[in-house]
Amino acid sequence: MSAWSDLIFDVLEHITSFLPLPDHYRFGAVCKNWRSVSKQRRHPPAPQLPWLVLEDDKETRNRKFYSLSEAKHYSLDIPELHGRYICGSSHGWLFAVDLKITGILINPFTRECYELPPFPGYNEYTNVTTLIEELPSDYEEGDGYTFEDMQPRIVFKAILSHDPKERSDFTAMILFGEMHDSAFWRPGDSSWTVIVGPTFSMDDILYFEGNFYVVSAMNLLYMVDFESEPKLIEVGLEIPPENSVEGCGLQSYALFLGRNACLLVDSCRLPECKKNGIYFTHTTQSTSPDEFGFYDLGVFDMTNKMMGTFYSVEVVFPRVDSPVWITPNPW
Template sequence: MADHCASSWSDLPWDLLDRIVQHLELPGTLAMAAVCTSWRSAAAASGVPRSGTPWLVSRESEPLTKTKGSEFRNVLDPDKIHMVSYPQGRRNLSWCGASHGWLIASDELSNLLICNPFTLAMIPLPPITDLECVEGVYDNDRSIAGYYYGNSDKLISPPDYIGRWFYQKVVLSSDPSPSHGGGDYIAMAIYGNNQVSFARARENSWRHGTALSEMGKDSYADCVYHNGRFYTVTMCGVVETWDLNKEPAHEPNKQVIIAGGDGRYRRILTRFLVSTPWGCLLQIRTQRRNDHPRKVMVDVFEVNVKERKLVRLSSATAFQEYTVFVGLNESVCLHTKDYKELRPNHVYFATPWLTQEANFGLRGWKGVVIYDLENQTFEEVLPASKHSAFCPQQVWFIPNI
C-alpha cells in the first residue's frame, strides 16, 4: 500500500498516535491504519487487526432492549470488544445477514437496511408491508403503528418487534457499493421459515418466490449466491436454484436441483451452502450423532449442479487450505495463506436462525464454536447469550474497505 501522508504527519510521535487510537471507534482506527506505514504500525500496536480479517458482530445489549451500537470482536482476539455506533443515529437494529462487506439489519419499523458500519453508508430495501404475509396498521397521521402477521389472528405487533425474528437470513448477489459498480445487486431474503423474496437495486418492491408447500414438514435452512444464481437448501436437503427475469412483474423462476433430499431430516440441526473460490457449491450438513445424540457431527458434500446429485467429500480435505465462516452471514471461505492465524479445513460456526426446532439445545452448538473437520472436534470460542437460541444476534462480518 502506498503511503499517502506527508512526512510531517507520518512523523507524529508514537505516544500521540497511541492516544489518538484510544479515542477513536473501530471504523476510525481502521481508516487511520490505511493512511501510512507509521499509522498502521501504531494501530496494530494498540491491538487493531487489519481490516480484512473476520469480525463477530453482536448487539450491545439483549434483543428486547434498545441500543445505540454493536460489539465487534475480531476472530484473532475474541476477548477484546470494540464498540461501534449504529450508522446515522439508528437505534435497535437487529442483524439478519452479512454479505460482500455489508451487514443487513431490520430497523425500528422492521424494514430491512443494507448498512456498512465502517463507512456509515445505508441502503434501504423495500418495506416489510410489501411482503404478502404482513399488513401495516396505521395511526391517524398515517404513520406505522404496528403490523398484522399471517392469517391466524389479528394481534397487532409493535413496529420493531416483528423484525427481531421474522427475517431468518438475507444475502446479496454482489457488493452494493457505488465504487464496486453496485447498481446491479439483488437481495434475497428467507423469512417465515418457508418463504423467499428478492429485491433488485432501485426497485421499490419485493419479488415473491414460490413458498414451500410442505410447511411443518420442511423449511428453508440456507441460501447463497453462486455462479450467477441464488441457491437454497431445505432442512430435508432439497436444493433449489432461482433465476430472476429483468421484468419486475415476473415471478422468480425456481428449479429443483436435488428433489429427494438425503433422508436425514429427523437428526438434522441445520445445513449451510458454501460457494467456494475454486468454483464448487458445497453443502455443510450438521446433525445429531447416533452414538451420542446430544452431540453434533458435521459432513461436507459437493452439490453437483450439472448431474443433480450430492457427492460426499473427505472430512480431512474438504476445504483444503481454506477456513469457512457460517451462521447468519452468507457463508465465506478465506485462504489461510492470507490469514495465517486462521486454521485450515476448519469451520467457524455462529448460531444461525435457521435450525430444526426438534434439535434445539444441543451441546457444543449455541454461541461461537470452531469445528475441526479432520478430527471431528468442537472448540468453544464465545459462549452463547441467554437469548441466542431463540434470537441469534451474532454474525460474521468481513469488511471490504
C-alpha cells in the same frame, strides 16, 4: 533521515495495503499526511478475518463488534442500527430490521445505507408492537409472539449478489415468513418479488458464480430462475446428510457460516484461523450457556472431527438473535 510523516504517497499507500482494519485506522491517526493517504486507498486492503456483529449496548446503544484476529471487542456508535436486529450480512453490508418491520441495508463502517421496501406480508403501517397488542384472547406467554420470537418469521436470512459499492445493479435475496419462502429486490424496485417454490421450508440461501441457490429442509438444492415468472428449479444435487463429513475437506481454508453469506478464508494468508475448520454461529433461545456459550458459537475441526471454541463464554451476553459474521469493508 527524513521524518516518517514526509514519506512519499506511493510508499505510504503501499504500506497500508498490508494493514488490517484496526491498524489502518491507527495509521490514519498518526498525522494529517498519513490520514490523507488512508482515505485515498488505490489498492485492495490486506486480507482480514471476519468480525462478529454482536448486540447493542443497553446504556450507550453502541453496536458491539468482535475482532477474531485480535480477540478484542470494539464499540461503534451506529444510530441506524439502534434497536434493530441483524438478519443477514454480505460483502461487508448488514440487513437490519426494527420494531416497525422496516428494513435497511447498511455498511456499518461507512454508514452508506439503502432503505428497503416493506417485506412480503407486511406494509408501511405494520408494527410489531401493534401485532403483539392484537394477540388472541387465549394467548399465553411463551406462545411465540414477542419481537424476538417473530424475528425469523419476518426475515430469516438475507444476502447480496454483489458489493453495492462495486455494482449498482446488485440483487438482494431473503428467506421470510413461517416457511422461509424466498423473495428478491433490486435498487429501484418498489417491492419485493416473491419466488415460486416448493411448499416445504427452506433452510439457507447462497450466491455462487452468478446464481442464487436455496437449500431446502429436505436437503435438496434449488437454483433461482429469474426469467419471466421467478421460480426455484431443483438442480438434482442432494446435500449430504447432516453431520456427514466423510470425504469432505477444506484443506488450508476455513469456512464461516451463520446468517451471513458464507465466507471462505485462506489460512495460509491468515494463519490466525484454523485451517480445515468451520466457524459457526447459530440462533438459539437458550437462556443458560452450554459449552459454546449463549450463542451456540464454535469451530468444528474437520481434520480430527472435534468441536472447539473461539469466543469466551464469560463475555457473551444473552440475546435471542445470533451474532453475524462480517468482513469489514470501509473502502
